[in-house]
Amino acid sequence: MPALAEVIAALEDAYPPALAESWDAVGLVCGDPAEPVTDVLICVDPVAATIDEAIETGVQLVIAHHPLLLRGVHGVPADTPKGALVHRLIRAGIALYCAHTNADSANPGVSDALAEAIGLRVLRPLDPHPDGSTGLGRIGELPEPEPFAAFVRRVAAALPATEPGVLGAGDPDRLIRTVAVSGGAGDGFLGAATAAGVDAYVTADLRHHPAGEHLETGADAPALVGLTHWASEWPWCGQASAVLRDAFAGNVNVHVSARRTDPWTIRA
Numbered sequence: 001m002p003a004l005a006e007v008i009a010a011l012e013d014a015y016p017p018a019l020a021e022s023w024d025a026v027g028l029v030c031g032d033p034a035e036p037v038t039d040v041l042i043c044v045d046p047v048a049a050t051i052d053e054a055i056e057t058g059v060q061l062v063i064a065h066h067p068l069l070l071r072g073v074h075g076v077p078a079d080t081p082k083g084a085l086v087h088r089l090i091r092a093g094i095a096l097y098c099a100h101t102n103a104d105s106a107n108p109g110v111s112d113a114l115a116e117a118i119g120l121r122v123l124r125p126l127d128p129h130p131d132g133s134t135g136l137g138r139i140g141e142l143p144e145p146e147p148f149a150a151f152v153r154r155v156a157a158a159l160p161a162t163e164p165g166v167l168g169a170g171d172p173d174r175l176i177r178t179v180a181v182s183g184g185a186g187d188g189f190l191g192a193a194t195a196a197g198v199d200a201y202v203t204a205d206l207r208h209h210p211a212g213e214h215l216e217t218g219a220d221a222p223a224l225v226g227l228t229h230w231a232s233e234w235p236w237c238g239q240a241s242a243v244l245r246d247a248f249a250g251n252v253n254v255h256v257s258a259r260r261t262d263p264w265t266i267r268a
Contacts, residue, residue: 002248003037004037005033007061007252008028014106015106019101019129025067026067029095030095037060041256044064044230044236045066062095065100065110066098068086099240109239110236110239114236121142125137125138127189152166155227159232162230170215170224174223178197180192182232186201186204194217194221201224203225204232206224206226
């Protein structure tokens with residue numbers, strides 16, 4: 001039965017904290033590194049629904065992609081939304097660990113999991129670090145070219161369903177072979193995707209003006225596939241679960257959260 005510190009060491013070997021962006025907040029939020037861990041829940045968002053699931057499942061550790069306390073705080077009183085979650089975790093004896101942009105940039109990381117789900121062979125990072133193997137986003141290729149309309153359907157079938165669904169912007173008949181992906185909000189990499197010469201770019205949280213201006217740059221601009229933030233990063237949960245299963249060979253029960261924490265709940 002490993003201690004929490006050992007589980008954290010395995011996670012940080014896969015997702016080194018040094019890869020995190022300077023503004024990020026990754027690592028252990030609450031929990032005693034000396035306490036034993038038999039069960040872990042992996043999720044995208046540390047919110048009430050996933051904390052409920054953690055308590056119901058009886059885990060000792062929640063591993064979340066998104067930070068709970070990204071911006072500096074001076075306290076965590078129980079009458080505030082995030083403070084209430086911290087108090088619930090501590091009362092239940094559950095630790096919380098967050099792997100955010102370090103998991104985005106790791107090799108493999110969040111965008112590798114998205115690319116794998118879609119069926120891409122990863123070639124290189126979209127926005128590489130100096131080492132050439134880590135960095136944000138990924139560029140990959142399909143086994144065979146397919147029309148953009150079919151590619152959008154491929155993406156939708158590969159990811160968990162959400163109310164907004166999956167949106168495509170581009171010529172339905174355009175053949176797609178090379179694809180850039182970025183888990184999470186990725187319209188900051190529209191220029192990088194264009195410079196890479198890919199046929200399509202898959203990411204989340206595409207905004208109206210950047211997307212529209214991108215498509216106006218010409219016929220060579222990659223077609224766009226828009227996802228919800230949660231759906232684009234959920235495949236990483238399976239990747240992180242494999243890290244722990246490999247590291248602890250049956251000594252830790254790893255659960256992937258089945259609860260959709262995408263905020264959009266109604267489509268009219």
